[in-house]
Amino acid sequence: MAFTDKIYVKNHRQLASQLETNIPKGAFAGATLDMLFTGDGLSKLDSTTRDRILDFAEDFLDCDCQANPYCGCPEEKFMRYVLELRAEGLGPQAIVDVMSDDYMVYAYTGDVLSFLDDSVRQLEALETLADVEGNEEMSDRARRAKRELSG
Numbered sequence: 297m298a299f300t301d302k303i304y305v306k307n308h309r310q311l312a313s314q315l316e317t318n319i320p321k322g323a324f325a326g327a328t329l330d331m332l333f334t335g336d337g338l339s340k341l342d343s344t345t346r347d348r349i350l351d352f353a354e355d356f357l358d359c360d361c362q363a364n365p366y367c368g369c370p371e372e373k374f375m376r377y378v379l380e381l382r383a384e385g386l387g388p389q390a391i392v393d394v395m396s397d398d399y400m401v402y403a404y405t406g407d408v409l410s411f412l413d414d415s416v417r418q419l420e421a422l423e424t425l426a427d428v429e430g431n432e433e434m435s436d437r438a439r440r441a442k443r444e445l446s447g
Contacts, residue, residue, distance in 0.1 A: 298371065299375060299378075299403075299407065299410075299411040299414075300323075300324045300370075300371040300374055300375065301322060301324065302403050302404065302407040303322065303323040303324060303374065303395075303401050303402070303403050304321050304322060304323060304401060304402055304403065305319070305320075305321055305322070305323050305328065305400065305401060306396055306400040306401055306402050307345075307400065308321045311341070311345065311400075314340050314341050314342070314345070315331070315337045315340055315341070316337070316340065317331075317337065319331055323352075323399075323401045324370060324371055324374070326366070329357070329365040329366070329370065330365075332349060332352065332353045332357060332365070335353075338350070345400065348398070348399055348400045349399075349400065351398065351399060352399040352400070352401070355373065355377070355399075356369075356370040356373045356374050356377075357369075357370050359373075375411070377395075378391055378395070378408065378411065378412075379412075379415060379445065381394055381395075382412055382444070382445050383444040383445065388405045388406075388408040388409045388412065389405050391408050392404075392405055392408055412445060415445055416442055416445050416446055419438045419439075419441050419442040419445070420438075420442060422434070422438040423435050423438035423439050423442065426438060
C-alpha cells in the first residue's frame with residue numbers, strides 16, 4: 297500500500313455533511329481528487345475549510361499532465377512535501393500536525409515513520425549502487441539526502 301493511500305481527510309464526516317455528498321476518507325482517492333479538481337460544492341464549505349482545500353488543490357493538483365489528477369503528480373508532490381518537512385527537522389508527529397494544519401489531512405504517526413524509514417533505505421541503496429557504478433556525484437547526493445532525513 298502506497299504511503300499516500302494512508303493520508304486521510306480530517307473531519308471527514310463533517311466535510312461530507314457540508315458538501316451533502318459521500319466522499320472517501322482517503323485524501324488521494326479518485327472521488328476525493330475529482331471533487332478537489334473540479335471544485336464541485338466547495339461554495340458550501342465554511343471559508344477556513346474551503347481555503348485549506350483550495351491550498352491542497354493548488355499545491356498538489358497543479359500540473360500540466362493530460363491525466364491530471366490521476367497522473368501520479370499529486371502523490372509525488374505530497375511525498376516531497378513530507379520529506380521536506382523532515383529535512384527541516386520535524387519528527388513524524390510534528391509532520392502529522394503540520395499537514396493537518398496546512399491541508400486538513402492526517403496520517404498515523406507510524407505510517408509517516410515507516411515512509412521516512414523506507415525513504416532512508418532507498419537512499420542507502422541508491423548510494424551503494426552509485427558507489428558500485430563509480431558515480432561519485434550521485435553517491436554524494438544520496439548521502440546528503442539520507443543525512444537530512446536521518447536527522
